[in-house]
Structure formats: C-alpha cells, structure tokens
Amino acid sequence: MTFVCGRCHDHKYDPLSQNEFYQFFAFFNQTPDKGFQGFAPKLKIASPLEEDRLGALDARIAAAKRQREPLLAKLQTSLAEWEARFQSERQNDWTVATPSKMTSTGGADLQIQDDHSILAGGKNPTTDTYELVFSLESANIGAIRLEALADASLVNGSTGRGTNGNFVLSEFEAAVASAKQPDAFKPMKIATAEADYSQKNYPIAAAIDGQAGRAGWAVDGNTKSDSRQAVFHLAKPIHRKSATRVRIKMRHQYGLNHQIGRFRFSFGPPNAAPMEILAIADTPADKRTAPQKERFGEYLAARFGTPELQQAMRTTNRLQEQRRVLLDDIPATMVLTEQSTPRKSYVLLRGEYDKKREEVSPGTPAALPPMPAGAPRNRLGLAQWLVAPNHPLTSRVTVNRFWQRLFGVGLVKTTEDFGSQGAPPSHPDLLDWLAVEFIESGWNVKALQKLIVMSAAYQQSSSVTQESFANDPENRLLARGPGGRLDAEQIRDSALLAGGLLQEQLGGPSVFPYHPQGLWQEINNRPGLSRVYKQDTGAGLYRRSLYTFWKRTVPPPSMATFDAPEREFCVVRRSRTNTPLQALVLLHDPQFVEAARGLAARMIQEGGDSLAGRIDQGFLICLGRRPTNDERDVLIKMYHARLQRYRADPASAKQLLSVGDSPQDSTIDPTEHAAFTTLARILLNLSEFITKG
Amino acid sequence: MDPHSVSTPESTLAETRRHFFQRGAVGLGAAALASLLHPALGRRAAFGQEPEGGRQPTLAENNGPGYGPGRPGPSHFPARAKRVIYLCQSGAPSQVDTFDYKPTLEKLDGQELPDSIRQGQRLTGMTSGQKSFIAAKSFSPFRQHGQSGQWISDLLPHHANIADDLCIIRTMHTEAINHDPAITFFQTGHQQPGRPSLGAWASYGLGSVSDNMPAFVVLLDKNSDVQAQPLYSRLWGSAFLPSAHQGVKLRSSGDPVLYLQDPSGADLPDKRALLDGLAKLNRLRRDDVGDPEITTRIAAYEMAFRMQTSVPALTDTSDEPQSTFELYGDDARIPGTHAANCLLARRLAERDVRFIQIYHRGWDHHGRLPQRHPLIAKEVDQGSAALVQDLKQRGLLDDTLVVWGGEFGRTVYKQGGGDKYGRDHHPRCFCMWLAGGGVKPGESYGQTDDWCYNIAENGVHVHDLNATILHLMGMNHEHLTYKFQGRNYRLTDIQGRVVQGLLA
Known part of the structure; x- marks a missing residue:
C-alpha cells in the first residue's frame, strides 16, 4: 500500500489515517540530521578479502612485537637518559627557512617579515596559489612545518585573508630538485599530515588528498584568531649533501579570498617528533597515562635505541602504517542512528512543515496486526513487526517482487500497491x-528464486500463437513461459558476456565505462563541481552494469534509453518501451560494436572451421539455441557479401575492428574478422537477444 | 502494421476507459480489503476474489492511453497549438528590468522597502541577513512598442519587433525560492524530483505526428556564464511515464542525437545491409514465436535508420537563405547559441515535433546585475524575437505556442549596494510571455503593486500556466492522468486552472 497520501489527509481508499502516517513517520524522525554539516555515524565493514589482509597484517605485527620484546625490556634503564636527550634536541629539530623565490598566481604581494614569516598583502583574489622555492645547501628532511600566524592586518586579527578572517588550504604540494637541474622538480609524496587545530569538516587530511577543490584545511579563523600549525610528514625523507631546491605549492581553491595571510615554513629531520609526542613530552612525567608512556617509550626507542632496536621499531611502525592505510581504504557507509534525546513528532496540517498539530509517538497502522509484545517503539521494533509471521504484507509483497523479476509481471500486477486501488x-x-x-x-531469497525457476510454469517455452496472444497478451495465466525485454543492465551485461569482455570481479568502487563525450559538461560547467566524466581504461570498461557510476542529474544515457529509472525516486516496476533510440544504442554504442568484435572472434575460434559451424556457435552463445536452416542461410549469404565488401575495402574493415579499447586479435584475418563482426552485430541486435525466453 | 508505430502494444484509450468503468463498478470492495488486511480471516480468503465479470487487466491499465511516439491519439478537444516551443530562461531574468513597467518606481527608487509590502516574506539566505532593502528601479529605460503599445525595456531591443504578438504575463508566481526546486516545479509540476516533465506529458497525451523525429526534443544553449545554474536531465525526464516519452537531446557538438552515427564509420549501404539482415532474422523469429513486440522492434530499427538521414538534414542549416541569418543574426551560424537553437526549433516545428524545449542559462545575477544582465539579454534577444517573426512569416505561429520565461523573478530591492548591486530570487511576481498558438496577441495580463513586489490582480500560478499550456494543446489538465503507486497523477497535481484571460 502507499502511505504517502496520509501526509496531507487520511487515505482516500485504504484504512490509513493521517495520524497513522505521522506515527509511522515518528519512527524515522529521530536522526540527528546535519545536512551540509556532514553525515554521521559511518560504519566501516571490511570485505572478506580485506579481513584476510587485516588478519595477515595483525599476525605480522604480533610477530614483530614479539621480536622486539627482549630489546624493549632493556628500555627502562635508558628511558630517563633518552628523554633528557630528546628534550634538549627537540629545540633543534626544526630549521626555519625563508624562500628564495615566491609567487602568487592571483597577484598578491608576498613579503618576508623579520621573523622569517611571509605576509600576503595587496591584491586579494578570490582564489590563489602560492608557490615558494627554498634553496638549501644540503637537505635532511623528513617533515615540513607550516605555521599560520595571526596578524593585525588581517580581518579579525586572524590568520586568513578571507573576508571573515578564515582560510582554506585546499592542497599542499612539495617537490624537490637538485642544483644541477634546478627546474626538474620531482614531487615528494606526503604520507601523513597533522595540525594542532582543524575546523570541523575541514581536516588537515583534506589538504593532502590530491584534490584542490573547495575541501581543505581550515581553522575557524572567523571566530578564533590564534596562530596554528600543521606538519606534513614525507613518505620518503630526502638526504642530500649537495645543494637542493624545495618547491612548495599552497593551493587555495575554496574561493571568497580564503588564503592564508601570514605563514612561516620550517624543515625537520626524518625522526622529527609528531605533535602527539611533543604533547606527551610537555606533560609532566607523573601525569602521563599508561598508553602515553608506552607511545613515548616506543618513540624514544626508535630514535635513540641501538641500531637493532631502531630497526625493530621501524618494522613494527611500517606494518602498523600499512594496517592504518588498509583500514582507511575500507569505504565507510552512512548508517542511521537514533538521537540521544528523542525528537517530538507532530501531525502536520496538510503536510506543511511549520503547521504542527497534535503530538504523536511512534506506532503502526491499526488495520495491520499490532507490534509484537515487548518490541521497542523504535526502528528495531518496527523491523521486528515487519517480519513478524502474522504480518500479512511483507512476505507477500516480497515474493511478488521476485515473481515480477522472473516473469516480467507480478502475481499482483501492481507490485507497488496491495491496497484497494491495486x-x-x-x-x-x-x-x-x-x-x-x-x-x-x-x-531465504536464494531458495525462493530456485523454487520459482525450477517450476514447470517458469520452464515452459515462451513461444506464442496469435490466438494465445490475443487471449492473454500479458501471459497472466501462465500458459507459456516468461518473456519480455531484458532490463538495461542485463542487456549490456549479456553483450559483454557474449563478446568475452565481461570482467567478473566482485565489489569495489564504481567504474566509468564508455560515455559520449561532453555529456556532463553540457548541463554543468560551474567550476568546483564534477564536470568531466573520466572514462576508465581496461577492466573498468567491462564490469557488470551494476558497478557503473551513476550521476543522478545525468544518468548513463544508454541505460536511461532502456528504461533504467533515473534513481531520483524509488521505482519497483520499470516501464518497458521499445523505441528507435534503443535501436541506436544497440547499433552504435561503442560498447556493443566492441562486444560484436569479441563475439566474432569467439565464433571463429570456438565454432570449428566451417562457416555454418561458426554461425551456429554465435547462435548458441547469444540465444542458447542453434539457428533454423532459414536463419543460417540468411547469415551465410550475408557473410559472403560482407567478405567481398571488406576485401574490396580493407580500410573499412580495419575501422570497424578499431572500435573499442580492447586489443584486437591479430591471429585472425581482418577482413574475415570484420565480416563476422557484422554477423555478430546482427546477433546482438536481435529482438530475441534482448528478450527473455 | 503501421510502420510509424514504435510503441509497446498497448490498448487504446477507449479500452482503458472501459476498463476503468468495469473496475470502478465491481473493483475490489471494502470487504476484500478488510480480508487483505486481517490475516485472521485466513490465508485462503486473504486475497480477494476476481471482480465479478472482470477480466485480467491489460498493460493499458497501468500504462494509460496507449499512444506512444508515432501513434497520435485523440485530444480532449480541438487543439489551438499543435506544438510548443518553450524557451526556458534558467537562472531567472529580472521582471523589473524587462517586462514589468513600473513608473511608480521612479519615485520609490532608493527608498527602503516597507514592511507593509514585504509582509514578513521568507527570503533566501543570500539576503535574509541584509539590514536594509533598498528598491532599485529598472536600470534600463522602458518604451512602448507596436500597435498595442506594449511596454518593453531597452534591454531586449529585438522584442520591440514582436510586441504585437506577445501575451505578456506580469503576474506569474511560484512557491519555490531556489533554483533547483523552482525549475523542477515549473517543468514537472512538483518541487521534488520524481514527476514527468511537461514535454513528456505532452508526448504521452498526444503522441507523435512525425515519422522520423521523436515527439519531445530538448536543445541546450551553450553557456557563457560560469556561475550559471546546472541543469538536470529530470527537467526533460519521463519519471514514471514510459521512458519513450523522455525528451531527446539534440546536441550542438558530437552526435546531434546520442549514438546516431556508427562509430565504425560505416556508410549508409553498409547500414542498410546490416539492417536488412537483422530484419530478416527478426521476421523469421516473429513468424515462429508470434511475439508482436518483434514487429514493433523492426519498425523501431527502420525509424532509427531514417533518423540517421533526417537528423543531419535537420541540423544542417546550409540550405537556409541569407535572409534567415539576417533575421536570427550571425550567431545562428554558430551551433549551440540561442539563435542557432531557435532556428533549429523552427526547423523542428516544420517537421512536426510536438514539444521543443530550449534552455538558456546564466540569468542568476546576485551581483553586478546592471552589468551582467545585458550580456545574457544580448545572447537571447534576437534569437527569441526572430523565432516568433519567422514562425509568423511561415504561417506556423497560429498553431505553435511559444513560451518564454524563467523559474522565478528577481527582487525589486538591491542585493548588496552601490551600482554593482544584484537582485535576489523573487517568487511573488515575475513575467513570462506567450506567443501564437491560441493566446491573445499584444496583451499584457495582470497587475503588480507599485513596488513590483506583490500581485495586485490576476495572479497566474505555475500550475495555472501549465494547465493553460495543456489546454491550448487540446488537453484537459484534470483528465490527463497516469496511475502510479495507487494514485492518478497529474502535471498540475490537485491545482491549476486554465487562465481564460490569456486565450484569444
């Protein structure tokens, strides 16, 4: 049944009142909705593969720790001495540096101050990139420190040039060159970054994410005017005895003049203490917690211990870093949580959000069975109610949808409406x-599907006589097997499979298959928003369609043409049209032309030496049956005509075979391959190929 | 089989009606519903019996009137407009500076907008923090034009030539105050995504009369303003209507219609050979299994083949005389400009395309409006005006409705100050114009107040405009429905009235 009428008034046909709508709504009206402020909480669930890799890493970390145990045992005696050394050396860790060259792409005036900091003045462009070059006599650099300094010349006496005193450092990039080739800068990878303060949703990590967009590191400069600092740790320290040039780019792409106003750079050695260690070192020894003591001890051992101990510490650190990277790579999914203090829900007059009427608490419609005894009045209880065995709808609605998937039409045709209007x-x-x-x-979904597909009803032939069609055009009485056009995704996947192109890899991020050029840009050319479709190369082109990236404002056109929903709202039943535009997709989408080339190669390689055998093989691959004699004759005649055509004009054969990124099979004669590709294109365009049954 | 027929084999409207009455009379009654909802009545009885005398529902029951593209259906009453060309000015032009002439603003210019006029109205976040709201008169002078003496601002000089053809609505109003919901509301009748677009409804309701072009074609002007609002394909989408009714984009670069050209560069004889082989096999199969969908598909491939010549012939304007380019301006030679798309719209109208939608972006000027509005106006003025003149010369304006306007208006008060001010979004009154297709020519409809802030008389709601457009096309907006998720949906939802004052 559809409940949504109840938003404004009682349901006109089904026994659902407006009050009940808002009672139901109250189950869900409990999320701490933050909108633009980010989404929380998120849940990370490792895939089985990732779990295996995590397990292996954990085992190696444990082994490494066991190995260093005896070495660490001796630590206690040296600890005090090491800490004293650290406290005296830490002052010298950082060397303040002044650049030999500075530019602002936006035309700001950068001036070096007495304290070696740099103050930006003059022109204040919307966005700006600072480029600084430091000429060093030698280099032993493991980390770069950036101090953003408060200055009276800036709004709010703060650190940024933004109209509110804030800044957003979109991206921080560093590169290194030798004195011999002073302009051959090689990028230095930043492994991690840390900051003493980050604005919510603007973490320092966003400044090293490889994207110079609106995201970046910010410091609430509009409300807080303190100086801040960030440290960027290099993935590979640089050690050079000769003259070295380091280039730093600070990209500010947020807009609204959000550039850093005054800043200073320092370089630190590979073992420069992270901020966390400095904070522990600044805490009096008797106030340090046990984990702090352990962390500090590990750091000191890695820095001052015997070469053997240092090596052991590096090994564990490296493994732990790998573990962290692996965990970072596991995608986080948004999950729903309940607010700690329940939000009140009201009946809204005609659905207007500001016209609150009486208060309601979570509840289910009276026309349906009550919630199970003891079920909590929250989403858990609601879930228990939905799957209670006496619930009349959940199971029927679900099996009906699977029936629709397999037969094309549900036993209840209005899959989305089991109410009186269904x-x-x-x-x-x-x-x-x-x-x-x-x-x-x-x-058990799998068992249900197996039950249906193994039934006599499902396994009937879908052939239909005119009389039978006239009696029951939609086959509601199941006198024949299921028919109907395949869905958009199934059509593309079938073609990939027939062409031997399908990549069966499971899971992973979305992919970007073939896509007409410029389609995204046509409807959006605003900077900063996703404008350009970055087509994949290799495997990404040939994964199942369910992995295709979906931009809702511009859905993949070949799928939309075959009735794939726009995904802007829920659809449980697709329309199934039959249009000229679909013909154009199957004929001309490079994906299908390329699949035909692959299918042609399979026909030649798997179909034996005779033309008839190869045609039969094509039929078997695409349609699961052999051709009739008449069908075979059509293709045999076609083949000879095409072969003659391509022999006369080998260039056009070559052009046909060049469609698509997959490598051409050089063992096959191109004219023969092209002629078979034409036959394969016909097979992939057959009504029967895209029809079930 | 009608070679134009490329839709699913659905029943005719008559069948649907018969069905509806059958079901209405004997449909699943209250008793059946009660048993459905109360499992205590037993599993066997839980699902109601077949309605007495009823038969199995057919596709038509859910797919509505069964005329898709290629199968024109009857309209509710004789149409005044056989086709619509909709020039959507995305971003929202300022009514104060274009069509709503307000001599009163000469005096009120520079004054604070009184609370009695603003009436505590909700503002966007862009000006809600502003401490003062200073009214600004039009930055461009107004003049009267034509026999009718319509007031049009100098911002749109070419519009002076069509003043006597225009029916200017000064009192449009909408419910949305931001671009995405507002343009979605205009184009689909609902602020949230999920409803079919106006063009899709027209295609669904009336079908196509062209045998080599789709019923609903969309043209996007190239965008010069980098701050222009993005568009969304939902604006010409079919939502829950069969996807055959979605707008087909005619692109100004690459393939004019997606996948129109063979990437292997095959020539027409090659394609013909391929299609002949395909048709032979399809026919053999149809004769064997009797599936009528195959016949439809064969016809679809034939239309696809025709499109491969008809579409390039459509977009190739080299057959136009010099006078065409004098009328539309030299821009018309540059694909993707408004002028070029207006010319294409005329060529599409000549080819009996039912609904042609053009989008021009870039009117959203929150700052430097007096400097930036003229740039966008210059991009659209000549093309829009030329289209109306051209249609008229060819006798097409009588049965072609041209619609021009944005998703809302702009505030009479300044956003920011000085002479680099902008105007914020204003949903309470704004202008659109209609021409041809059964509307009153040389008419200005409705009155706004002295401040150009509220409607004084004869307001026209978005649903009213859409109801009127459907009316002119021969459809009753209350009867053009599609059943989806248990409810009959309309473009105008539960509102809208045909604005008689606009009709000729």
Missing part, C-alpha cells in the same frame, strides 16, 4: 503459498 492477484493461492514458504525458509 490489482487483485492472478493466482491468490500461489501467492499465499509462496509467501508462507518464504517465511518458513527463514526468508
């Missing part, structure tokens, strides 16, 4: 039986 079921007993089977199997 269609009655064609086979009520069957629906009930399947629903109960489903519940009793423990809601």
